[in-house]
Amino acid sequence: MQVPFHKPYIAEEEIEQVVDSLKSGWVTMGPKTIEFENQFKNYIFGNSSIPQEKQFAIAVNSCTAALHLALKAIDLKQGDEVILPTNTFVATAEVVTYFKAIPVLCDIEESTHNMDVSKIEDLITEKTRVILPVHFGGQPCDMNEIMEIARNHHLYVIEDAAHALPAKYRGKTIGTIGDITCFSFYATKTLCTGEGGMITTTNEEFAKRMKINRLHGINRDAWDRYTLKGDWYYEVVDNGHKYNTTDINSALGLAQLKKIEWMWQRRLEIAKKYNDVFLKSRIKPVIVKNDRESAWHLYVVKVNNRDELIKKLKEDGIGTSVHFIPVHKHPYYKNAFGYDEKNFPVANSVFEKCVSLPIYPGMKSDEQDFVIERVLKYAR
Numbered sequence: 001m002q003v004p005f006h007k008p009y010i011a012e013e014e015i016e017q018v019v020d021s022l023k024s025g026w027v028t029m030g031p032k033t034i035e036f037e038n039q040f041k042n043y044i045f046g047n048s049s050i051p052q053e054k055q056f057a058i059a060v061n062s063c064t065a066a067l068h069l070a071l072k073a074i075d076l077k078q079g080d081e082v083i084l085p086t087n088t089f090v091a092t093a094e095v096v097t098y099f100k101a102i103p104v105l106c107d108i109e110e111s112t113h114n115m116d117v118s119k120i121e122d123l124i125t126e127k128t129r130v131i132l133p134v135h136f137g138g139q140p141c142d143m144n145e146i147m148e149i150a151r152n153h154h155l156y157v158i159e160d161a162a163h164a165l166p167a168k169y170r171g172k173t174i175g176t177i178g179d180i181t182c183f184s185f186y187a188t189k190t191l192c193t194g195e196g197g198m199i200t201t202t203n204e205e206f207a208k209r210m211k212i213n214r215l216h217g218i219n220r221d222a223w224d225r226y227t228l229k230g231d232w233y234y235e236v237v238d239n240g241h242k243y244n245t246t247d248i249n250s251a252l253g254l255a256q257l258k259k260i261e262w263m264w265q266r267r268l269e270i271a272k273k274y275n276d277v278f279l280k281s282r283i284k285p286v287i288v289k290n291d292r293e294s295a296w297h298l299y300v301v302k303v304n305n306r307d308e309l310i311k312k313l314k315e316d317g318i319g320t321s322v323h324f325i326p327v328h329k330h331p332y333y334k335n336a337f338g339y340d341e342k343n344f345p346v347a348n349s350v351f352e353k354c355v356s357l358p359i360y361p362g363m364k365s366d367e368q369d370f371v372i373e374r375v376l377k378y379a380r
């Protein structure tokens, strides 16, 4: 039996939507992207008390682009500091360097692999502008504590929610809490458009700036300048980027959004079955705290023979991955910012032991049984 690490859930609806976009003759950003933004906005803000006029969703071509636009919206400057966890994909730190600003890395918690909020205040200096939590594997960080620290120190909170669609913290949907939230629709994510991302915010000024800067800094909805009702004239009012998505990607997004709750339920079922077995064994899964709901983008366990386990599972046809090689260990970041290994004892020990197992909506019961059986057989 072959069980890949991930398979996106692409069905007839996705294919029909994409074909519809191709047949329409409008393939770049256009009506389907606007529809995707509207539906995504309603999905994220639907259960909140936030007034409609303060709800914004902006589609872009990646979460990396989303994070870049978010940091630009708050006017991050050279030398500013952004606090983020070391246990993340490099994109979270990389976007900070676009501004010649400094990624200040925070250690993580042993049980959740999320940023350890008790360590944030020690990292704050007069140069700190932003706290950038990453909801690891889909589990929300300790947002109450993060928001309180941020307000006390006049910092912005920009959330990296690349893994966290959909996820809830104390009843609030991720995407409605921080100043700006950034989602990813990359191939392996819980909603997949091939490549893509979305930004949510309740701040109109930030929304305006991000929308302008996703398309070269042009001062109005320039995507329709080639339609009959469009106008050829535009002005460039900011030094923007080419970060717009396309209607082909948004077509995929619309079809995926329709089944997001079902896909989430499937992930929950798979995670529960893994937990039921592994929590009684020597294998240590990531623990989700009682007051929040994970999107279960990843199912991560800790074992004492990580490399051997990955090798044996691969030989048996089971795909795995490691999330993440901590940012402070990457040569470029170590050299550029002089991170000291000693400051990240938990992330270092988690990194030695962690492995991500297959979890995706299309995973069959016998495939999961096979993974469980082999993990129990090989893990030490």
Ligand SMILES: Cc1ncc(COP(=O)(O)O)c(C=O)c1O
Binding pocket: 061, 062, 063, 064, 065, 088, 089, 091, 092, 134, 160, 162, 163, 183, 184, 185, 186, 196, 197
């Ligand atoms: C935590 C985290 N942040 C950001 C990103 C970047 O997302 P994208 O590939 O959509 O740019 C990823 C992608 O894997 C991620 O895992």
